Amino acid sequence: MSDARTEMLSRIRTALGTSTPEPAPVPREYRSAGEHAAGSAEVLEVLVDRLVDYKAHVHRVTAADLPELLAELLAPGPGADPGRSAEGQVVGSSSDRSSDILPAGREAEVARARSSVVVPPGIEPAWLAGLADVEVLTDSREAPLSAVELDGTDAVVTAARVAVAETGTIVLDGEPDQGRRAISLVPDVHVCVVRTDQVVQTVPEAVRLLDADPGRPLTWISGPSATSDIELDRVEGVHGPRTLHVALVS
Amino acid sequence: MPDWEALRDAGSAIKADVLARLPELLEELERNVSARGGVVHWARDAAEANRIVADLVRAKETDEVVKVKSMATQEIGLNEALAEEGIAAVETDLAELIVQLADDMPSHILVPAIHRNRTEIRDIFLERMGDAPPDLTDVPRELAMAARAHLRRKFLSAKVAISGANFAVADTGTLAVVESEGNGRMCLTLPETLITVMGIEKLVPTYRDLEVFLQLLPRSSTGERMNPYTSMWTGVTPGDGPQEFHLVLLDNGRTKVLADEAGRSALHCIRCSACLNVCPVYERVGGHTYGSVYPGPIGAILTPQLTGEKSDLPYASTLCGACYEVCPVKIDIPSILVELRAREVELGGASPDTADRVWKAAMKAASFAMADGARFRRAARLPRVLRAISRHGVIRRLPFPGSLWTRSRDLPEPPKQTFHDWWAGREDER
Numbered sequence: 184m185s186d187a188r189t190e191m192l193s194r195i196r197t198a199l200g201t202s203t204p205e206p207a208p209v210p211r212e213y214r215s216a217g218e219h220a221a222g223s224a225e226v227l228e229v230l231v232d233r234l235v236d237y238k239a240h241v242h243r244v245t246a247a248d249l250p251e252l253l254a255e256l257l258a259p260g261p262g263a264d265p266g267r268s269a270e271g272q273v274v275g276s277s278s279d280r281s282s283d284i285l286p287a288g289r290e291a292e293v294a295r296a297r298s299s300v301v302v303p304p305g306i307e308p309a310w311l312a313g314l315a316d317v318e319v320l321t322d323s324r325e326a327p328l329s330a331v332e333l334d335g336t337d338a339v340v341t342a343a344r345v346a347v348a349e350t351g352t353i354v355l356d357g358e359p360d361q362g363r364r365a366i367s368l369v370p371d372v373h374v375c376v377v378r379t380d381q382v383v384q385t386v387p388e389a390v391r392l393l394d395a396d397p398g399r400p401l402t403w404i405s406g407p408s409a410t411s412d413i414e415l416d417r418v419e420g421v422h423g424p425r426t427l428h429v430a431l432v433s
Numbered sequence: 434m435p436d437w438e439a440l441r442d443a444g445s446a447i448k449a450d451v452l453a454r455l456p457e458l459l460e461e462l463e464r465n466v467s468a469r470g471g472v473v474h475w476a477r478d479a480a481e482a483n484r485i486v487a488d489l490v491r492a493k494e495t496d497e498v499v500k501v502k503s504m505a506t507q508e509i510g511l512n513e514a515l516a517e518e519g520i521a522a523v524e525t526d527l528a529e530l531i532v533q534l535a536d537d538m539p540s541h542i543l544v545p546a547i548h549r550n551r552t553e554i555r556d557i558f559l560e561r562m563g564d565a566p567p568d569l570t571d572v573p574r575e576l577a578m579a580a581r582a583h584l585r586r587k588f589l590s591a592k593v594a595i596s597g598a599n600f601a602v603a604d605t606g607t608l609a610v611v612e613s614e615g616n617g618r619m620c621l622t623l624p625e626t627l628i629t630v631m632g633i634e635k636l637v638p639t640y641r642d643l644e645v646f647l648q649l650l651p652r653s654s655t656g657e658r659m660n661p662y663t664s665m666w667t668g669v670t671p672g673d674g675p676q677e678f679h680l681v682l683l684d685n686g687r688t689k690v691l692a693d694e695a696g697r698s699a700l701h702c703i704r705c706s707a708c709l710n711v712c713p714v715y716e717r718v719g720g721h722t723y724g725s726v727y728p729g730p731i732g733a734i735l736t737p738q739l740t741g742e743k744s745d746l747p748y749a750s751t752l753c754g755a756c757y758e759v760c761p762v763k764i765d766i767p768s769i770l771v772e773l774r775a776r777e778v779e780l781g782g783a784s785p786d787t788a789d790r791v792w793k794a795a796m797k798a799a800s801f802a803m804a805d806g807a808r809f810r811r812a813a814r815l816p817r818v819l820r821a822i823s824r825h826g827v828i829r830r831l832p833f834p835g836s837l838w839t840r841s842r843d844l845p846e847p848p849k850q851t852f853h854d855w856w857a858g859r860e861d862e863r
């Protein structure tokens with residue numbers, strides 16, 4: 184297709200021709216950073232507010248309490264939403280649970296004695312120390328689970344690269360503690376562990392950080408998926424995990 | 434958003450810079466995508482792009498591909514071209530799926546199934562989806578879950594996915610897709626092969642520029658702080674996601690638009706659809722009337738420029754200026770419309786048999802807006818509109834209900850005032 188290439192480039196040069204607009208400098212008067220430091224109380228409060236708004240379940244824990252939280256969230260039990268067993272820690276709204284919207288026939292699947300969770304290869308082993316009756320599957324680039332296997336897995340636990348408070352966004356960059364993009368996409372429950380010092384206020388702060396390794400595959404997550412396509416009525420959890428738990432670890 | 438205007442200024446300047454340096458930036462993009470294991474193809478027109486994609490799909494020995502909504506592939510009629518080769522392209526955006534199942538034409542960039550009500554959608558699913566639960570009701574949530582289950586099977590088995598791109602970063606080779614439903618992530622992640630078709634104007638020079646557009650696009654598009662999912666990838670990541678990546682760079686008339694000094698800024702468009710949402714003409718006549726993939730104010734300037742054909746679309750406007758006010762990249766649509774109209778007049782005017790259709794619709798729309806000043810002012814004010822389409826459930830109050838698409842029956846009586854009266858009156862109200 185080098186013909187097409189040559190011709191398109193020459194068409195463009197001809198089109199610009201004599202009238203080439205002067206490449207003017209780009210004004211960047213917008214905020215390149217917020218007024219609050221990463222991980223500050225103000226920033227965390229905003230992030231939690233946004234996540235709750237997006238129907239994510241937020242849990243604020245210390246590092247020491249994280250294994251216990253994960254054990255509760257991932258424990259096999261009644262209902263598809265492990266958040267149910269984390270009473271008292273759920274800051275987010277749990278009224279609009281995805282378990283209410285399972286198509287007929289799926290309910291039977293969730294009352295199993297044993298549940299399964301997929302984790303990336305670089306996950307901190309201590310996080311999983313409290314799990315009981317949970318089958319832990321490790322997925323890696325070298326030894327990936329198939330999409331069908333992931334589809335048969337109940338949940339996924341990952342770390343995160345950075346979070347943006349103002350937009351309620353968590354960014355995953357595919358490093359070993361976050362894993363392949365498929366693992367945080369196919370299982371129905373995503374438990375994402377975010378350290379408070381990873382939370383920045385604004386989008387430009389996050390982009391600056393990510394710009395250090397621009398080749399990494401990124402997933403920006405701002406709440407479970409959604410559609411307004413049917414009579415503009417909002418429905419959450421179209422594809423991807425219908426339940427998003429965010430463990431905010433200080 | 435305290436720095437909205439500053440972001441618009443930056444967005445507009447970045448896009449102007451892109452057009453000014455387009456050849457170098459495209460070459461830079463090509464270099465970087467190739468360096469990361471991607472393959473870049475160049476397509477002068479729709480036929481060439483379709484040929485490239487069809488050949489790539491056939492080489493994978495599959496007769497079904499999954500697709501994430503893309504204006505570019507719609508513009509080139511990719512699905513139809515693939516169908517001719519015996520390849521089924523499955524649309525995976527909910528609205529596109531509905532439209533595809535219904536064998537219909539999208540009416541709105543952002544919410545293509547806006548003219549279908551829930552009962553119609555249920556009937557379409559039951560009749561055409563094959564695996565819809567027989568007791569499916571018309572509750573939107575249930576309909577969405579039926580689509581989830583239906584599409585999940587497709588995602589898990591698809592070998593090839595086809596997408597568009599919202600942005601391509603020249604200095605890193607990174608592509609970005611901004612979405613809501615998660616079908617984009619599915620398509621961009623699970624299949625072995627990914628083919629992305631992208632208009633040459635979708636470039637941004639640097640990775641840093643994403644910080645501008647990732648703030649502008651969601652707010653203009655759906656009024657959200659951030660859309661639920663954004664995916665970015667650079668060529669091929671070994672062991673993660675598609676192991677074969679093709680990027681098709683599409684001209685298809687874009688260089689014609691570029692050659693037009695007065696109209697080239699139409700190529701700044703990031704397809705947010707904000708201009709549609711505030712346009713009193715679009716509100717009144719709906720997307721189908723424009724007879725184009727690109728409806729509304731941006732369609733009225735972009736379509737005639739892309740095709741280079743005589744068109745009555747530049748008349749489908751009251752020149753109220755609302756589109757310019759909301760455009761996140763500050764495209765001065767009204768001025769371009771005026772310019773295009775002037776040219777039509779020079780050429781002897783739009784063809785009389787078809788011109789009347791859009792012109793009359795536009796005039797009726799003017800009378801409609803005029804009949805209710807408050808309604809018009811509402812349409813022209815961005816914050817209100819954005820609030821109306823925010824996450825908080827007031828979304829149904831958007832001023833274009835599905836019942837709108839009743840062009841032959843529901844249009845109001847002919848104007849009682851002339852356009853000029855209306856225009857003057859509007860000026861007074863300000």
Ligand code: SF4
Nearest residue numbers: 702703705706708760
């Ligand atoms: S012209 Fe501007 S407002 Fe309209 S869709 Fe394009 S970017 Fe959005």
